[in-house]
Amino acid sequence: MTNQILEKLLYSTLYIILFIYDVLTLPLYFFIQRPWKNLELANKCKSKCISSDRHQATYKSDHPIGEYHKLVIKEQADTLEKVFSLVTKIHANRNCLGTRSILEEHEEVQADGKIMKKYIMGSYKWRSFRDAELEAQHFGRGVRELGVIPRERVAIFAETRAEWMIAAQGLFKHSCGVATIYATLGEDGITHAINQTEVSVVITSHDLMPKVKKILDKVPLVRTIIYFEDQLHKTNIDGLEKLNVMGYRDVVEMGKRSTFANVSPTKDDLAILMYTSGSTGVPKGVLLTHNNLLTTMKGFLDFYDIYPTDILLGLLPLAHCYELLAECCSMLAGVPIGYSSPLTLIDSSPKISKGQVGDARMLKPTVMTSVPLLLDRIVKGIRDKVDKGPLMTRILFYFAYNYKKKWFKRGYGTPIVDRIVFKKVKNIIGGNLRAVVSGGAPLSPETHETIRLCLCVNTAQGYGCTETSASGSLMDKYDMSTGRSGCPVTTNYIRLINWEEGNYFVTNRPNPQGEVLIGGENIADGYYKMPEETEGSFYEDETARWFRTGDVGEIQSDGTIKIIDRKKDLVKLQHGEYISLGRIESILKTCKVVENVCIYADSTKTYCMALVQPAERGLMDLAESIGINQDFDDLCENQDVIKAANDLLANYGRERGLNKFEIPTKIALCKELWTPDSGLVTAAFKIKRKDVQKKYQNVINKLYR
Numbered sequence: 291m292t293n294q295i296l297e298k299l300l301y302s303t304l305y306i307i308l309f310i311y312d313v314l315t316l317p318l319y320f321f322i323q324r325p326w327k328n329l330e331l332a333n334k335c336k337s338k339c340i341s342s343d344r345h346q347a348t349y350k351s352d353h354p355i356g357e358y359h360k361l362v363i364k365e366q367a368d369t370l371e372k373v374f375s376l377v378t379k380i381h382a383n384r385n386c387l388g389t390r391s392i393l394e395e396h397e398e399v400q401a402d403g404k405i406m407k408k409y410i411m412g413s414y415k416w417r418s419f420r421d422a423e424l425e426a427q428h429f430g431r432g433v434r435e436l437g438v439i440p441r442e443r444v445a446i447f448a449e450t451r452a453e454w455m456i457a458a459q460g461l462f463k464h465s466c467g468v469a470t471i472y473a474t475l476g477e478d479g480i481t482h483a484i485n486q487t488e489v490s491v492v493i494t495s496h497d498l499m500p501k502v503k504k505i506l507d508k509v510p511l512v513r514t515i516i517y518f519e520d521q522l523h524k525t526n527i528d529g530l531e532k533l534n535v536m537g538y539r540d541v542v543e544m545g546k547r548s549t550f551a552n553v554s555p556t557k558d559d560l561a562i563l564m565y566t567s568g569s570t571g572v573p574k575g576v577l578l579t580h581n582n583l584l585t586t587m588k589g590f591l592d593f594y595d596i597y598p599t600d601i602l603l604g605l606l607p608l609a610h611c612y613e614l615l616a617e618c619c620s621m622l623a624g625v626p627i628g629y630s631s632p633l634t635l636i637d638s639s640p641k642i643s644k645g646q647v648g649d650a651r652m653l654k655p656t657v658m659t660s661v662p663l664l665l666d667r668i669v670k671g672i673r674d675k676v677d678k679g680p681l682m683t684r685i686l687f688y689f690a691y692n693y694k695k696k697w698f699k700r701g702y703g704t705p706i707v708d709r710i711v712f713k714k715v716k717n718i719i720g721g722n723l724r725a726v727v728s729g730g731a732p733l734s735p736e737t738h739e740t741i742r743l744c745l746c747v748n749t750a751q752g753y754g755c756t757e758t759s760a761s762g763s764l765m766d767k768y769d770m771s772t773g774r775s776g777c778p779v780t781t782n783y784i785r786l787i788n789w790e791e792g793n794y795f796v797t798n799r800p801n802p803q804g805e806v807l808i809g810g811e812n813i814a815d816g817y818y819k820m821p822e823e824t825e826g827s828f829y830e831d832e833t834a835r836w837f838r839t840g841d842v843g844e845i846q847s848d849g850t851i852k853i854i855d856r857k858k859d860l861v862k863l864q865h866g867e868y869i870s871l872g873r874i875e876s877i878l879k880t881c882k883v884v885e886n887v888c889i890y891a892d893s894t895k896t897y898c899m900a901l902v903q904p905a906e907r908g909l910m911d912l913a914e915s916i917g918i919n920q921d922f923d924d925l926c927e928n929q930d931v932i933k934a935a936n937d938l939l940a941n942y943g944r945e946r947g948l949n950k951f952e953i954p955t956k957i958a959l960c961k962e963l964w965t966p967d968s969g970l971v972t973a974a975f976k977i978k979r980k981d982v983q984k985k986y987q988n989v990i991n992k993l994y995r
Contacts, residue, residue, distance in 0.1 A: 293681060300685045308693060311706075325701030331768035332701070336777035337784075337849035341833075346804070347796040348785040348833065349845060351778045353766065358591040358622055359780070362584065368557040369580035371462040373587070373622060378423040381624040384598075386422045387452035388414040388628040390649055392521040398643060408643035414628055414653060419621070422456055425542060430460030430552070432545030436491065436514050436534065440465045440553040443487050443563060447471040447480060447502070448495040450608045451629050453518045453538055455617065457493055458608075460545075462580075463552045467560035470609040473498060474966040475565075475573065481508045482572045483565045486819060493538075496520035503529060516541055557581040563818055564611055566756045575818035576756045578611060585812040586615050586754075586761035587622075589779035593764045595725060595748075596623045596657060603655035603719075604629040605664075612729050612760040616659045628653040632664075636718055654720040661730040662737065663975050666880055669740045672715055674882065674907065686711060694743050698770065708746045715744045723747050727764075729754065731976065732853055732876050735772035736946070742772075751775050753853065757827065757837045758782070759812040763851050774852045782810030783834055784851060786843060792860055792868065794842050805857065806843040809834035861891040861898075867951045869898060874943070874952050875977065881942045883908040883935050886964050886971065888982045889954065890990055899993045900939065900954035901986050903964045912938065926959040935959060956993045960986065 319325075337349045367373045391412035398408045417425065438444060444466055448454055450473075458468050469487040471480055473495075480501065484492060488511055494502050495518040502515065514534040517525055527535045536544075555561070561580045565573040594616070596602075602620045604627045606613035617627055630649035633641040637648045676687045690711040694704045708716075716723065723745060728738075729752040742749040753775035754762035763784060765776035778784040786804030788795045794803040813835040816824030827838050842855035859872040871889040878887050878900065885905040891898035906922050913920065913931050925931045936957045943953045964970040970982050983990065 296681065297685055300682065301689060304686070304689050319702055323702055328701035328768070328770075332770040333848060334768075335849045336766065336769075339845075340783075342796065342802075344788075344797055346785055346787045347802050347845070348783055348809075349778055349849065349851075350783055351780045352849065353592055353777065353780050355588075355780060356592040358619075359588045362588055362591070362622070368584055369462070369555050369559070370561055370583060370618065371459070371554055371580075373584070373618060374423060374426070374459050374462070377621050377624070378419045381598075381621075382420045383418050384624050385416040385626040386419040386621065387455060388416045388626060388653070389452050390414050390628070390630070390634070390652065395522055396643070406640065409634065409641050409646070410643055411634065411646055411652075416626065417452065417456075419624075422452075423459075426456045426459040427463065427552075428460070428542045428545035428548075429457055429538070430463040430466075430545065431548035431550045432541035432543070433461065433466070433491065433516075434464060434550040435544050435548050436516075436536075436541070438464070438466060438491055441467070441555075441559065443467045443469050443489050443560075444491045444493065445469040445471055445484055445487060445489040446493045446609070447473065447475075447484075447498060448493060448518055449473045449497065449631065450604055450606065450613065451495075451518065452627075454608045455614075455627075457516075457538070458614075462555060462561065464550075465553045465555040465559055467563055469563040469565070469575070471565055472607055472609045472966070474607075476967050476969055477501065477505055478969075479565070479573050479966075481505045483575065484509045484512065486575060487563055490514060491516065494518070496523065496525045499525055499527070506530075506533075555580055557584065562611060562614070564609070564756050574820060574823065577815040577818055578756075578759055579815065582759045582812050582814060583611065583615060583618075585781045585810060586611070586759040586779070587619055589761050589781035589812070590615060590619050590764070591622065592780045593750075593766055593776075594619050594727070595767050596620060596625055598624040600625045600656045601653060601722075602627045603650065603653060603658040605631070605635065606659050606661065610730075610760070611756060612754070613659055615760055616727070620657070625657070628655060650720040651717065652720075654722045656722050657725045658719070658723065658727075660726055660728050662728060662733045662876075663731070665726070665728060665733065665737050665741050668718070668745075669737050669880065670882055670905065670908070672740065672744055674911075691743060695739070698743065701770075712744055712746055716746050719745065725767075726750070727752060729760065732775075732872075733772075734876050734880050736880055738772040753851065754808070755837075755839060757814045758808045758810075758839075759814065761810070761812045762806075762808045762839075765850075769850070771850070774846065774850050777850045782808055782812050784808060784843070784845075785836065786845065789842060789857065792842060792855065792857065794855070801844045801846060803842065803844045803854070806839045806841045806851070806853070807836045808839060809836040811835070813837050862893050863891060863896055863898070863951060865896055865951070867949075869952050871898075871979070874898070874948065874954075877946050877948060878939055878943060878954075881908075881939060883912055883938060886975070886977070888977050888979060890983060892994060895994060897951065897955040898953075899990070900957040901960055901982060901989065902935070902939075902957050903960050903962075904935070909935070909959070923961050926961040932957065932959055958986070958989045958993060960989075 337351045340350045341348045367376045393412050394410040397405050471483045491514040493516045518538045557580045562578040564576045634649050690707050725748045727750050733751045750765040752764040754760045761779050763776045785807040789805045796802040796804050840857050843851045844854050855870045856872050874889045886903040888901045913925050940953050
């Protein structure tokens with residue numbers, strides 16, 4: 291009762307203080323920030339319908355072409371190889387690629403008694419654009435010395451790092467196609483990709499060498515392995531005597547002595563054979579030409595608001611074209627890229643020794659690309675820390691959050707509140723971050739809003755896929771909305787076509803709805819060695835080449851697109867209600883007790899249920915709140931804890947607009963980790979629905995009894 295009185299008193303005091311502050315400062319902010327202009331730009335129409343009938347509607351962006359787009363056209367830089375040569379001429383001596391030095395690894399006793407290996411780390415060491423380009427020249431020639439011929443494919447199976455980018459650029463200089471394989475892909479997926487592409491050379495890393503060794507008997511065509519060296523440890527190559535195994539630096543040194551000339555690719559040559567993470571079946575190899583990728587680059591450059599003073603945090607997998615092209619766009623603007631990993635990103639990351647600074651605080655990036663999974667974790671971390679803090683801190687944070695949200699919607703910034711309340715939160719990612727672009731999956735409105743307000747950054751969501759070279763739509767810097775994916779990128783079209791089974795029609799009111807197709811020169815040639823799948827997913831007409839995404843979209847009144855459903859995720863319950871499994875998952879996965887969630891629905895039943903991989907800390911806090919103190923595995927089987935988690939998820943879903951029939955009636959807590967190695971999620975941590983269902987079929991049967 292005392293806390294409630296104190297809370298009301300504090301809220302009243304803060305309200306009075308800020309009311310007086312608003313009255314005194316509003317005229318000044320009105321003329322300086324020009325909120326009417328911000329709202330006008332936010333609400334302006336962003337695309338137009340260029341053709342429509344009762345079956346389809348096609349949309350094109352109204353966004354103007356930017357200076358970097360014009361530069362690429364002017365310089366006739368129609369391949370990634372030409373772009374890299376161009377940026378080297380323009381930005382020769384500027385910092386290009388940065389790697390943080392690791393000085394020492396030691397064992398450290400944790401609070402729970404466990405012993406973990408931690409790093410003592412130094413500063414970032416930089417290659418200039420000229421250094422990076424010269425190293426790429428040498429690496430490409432070194433690979434030629436190993437017997438690779440122009441237009442042969444080479445596989446890169448490695449984590450994101452500077453050497454990954456340099457190796458790819460070196461291969462492009464000899465028209466070699468790069469087969470990219472996610473570092474987190476399971477053994478079967480890696481084996482499939484290497485065998486299907488018939489590569490003889492695999493580029494990997496010190497950390498992934500054990501995975502490569504495990505599959506060598508299954509990849510008979512591989513004759514050469516090149517590995518990126520570790521900063522501290524020598525790579526163990528025992529058991530690889532039958533192969534030609536070389537370190538990256540040795541290949542570069544070999545290339546310095548080589549006389550091979552560059553063999554520049556054409557725009558229609560294969561640049562990337564990119565393996566999708568594969569939420570169903572084995573990964574598919576997507577054929578992407580230089581022209582496909584450059585088309586996306588030009589579109590990104592029109593929306594991607596970057597300056598030479600920026601610093602990009604390189605974190606996402608370069609094995610996906612989204613990160614690869616974002617980094618290429620940054621380099622074109624002369625933006626340095628500092629590489630990091632989830633193990634060393636922030637001060638509390640698993641590999642950062644006590645008292646050491648994480649990569650983000652050392653690098654102080656201004657721009658980063660992200661995926662919803664990472665942003666969801668940041669939001670959960672922020673809220674958990676605030677909720678466990680002192681009452682005064684909690685009240686101040688949420689009051690400031692709601693205050694900023696109110697003025698943001700009116701077109702105003704809140705610089706004083708940002709400095710006083712949100713500065714510590716912003717410092718988690720270095721303190722200078724101004725823009726985040728999220729892609730790969732839908733970003734929940736709650737996460738979008740929290741990142742935007744608490745990190746004080748312009749947060750944009752994009753929409754695309756590997757088959758469209760990561761391009762489709764993107765929010766511009768003025769868009770203040772959440773839950774939408776912006777307007778078509780300048781270099782492609784978006785088309786809606788009727789999907790009768792789901793009752794989605796372009797004639798629907800107030801907004802057209804339908805299956806989303808993306809068209810343009812960014813559309814892939816197809817799937818490698820999969821003609822039937824290619825024919826079913828791609829087609830051409832007089833307007834463009836098109837890819838059927840399988841997503842269902844709605845065009846808003848301002849010309850932006852909102853993804854509202856997915857054809858494969860739609861299930862009709864016994865009473866006739868349609869539910870979208872993916873939509874429910876995207877909402878519930880932001881709950882503090884959820885690490886990941888898979889919704890299952892049987893069309894012969896009246897309700898859905900949820901298989902939940904719990905967030906360990908969140909579950910233990912929930913159990914403690916109801917007086918239960920057990921280890922994590924026991925909590926997952928405790929019926930009282932399961933009921934409490936079920937009630938929490940139900941309330942959470944209702945508060946966020948889920949209908950009664952969309953809320954899971956029963957749940958199971960799955961104590962096993964869902965990782966790519968387990969086969970339950972893709973390398974991008976998307977649910978592999980059929981595999982999850984197969985593993986937990988007995989659990990599902992019990993829940994439906």
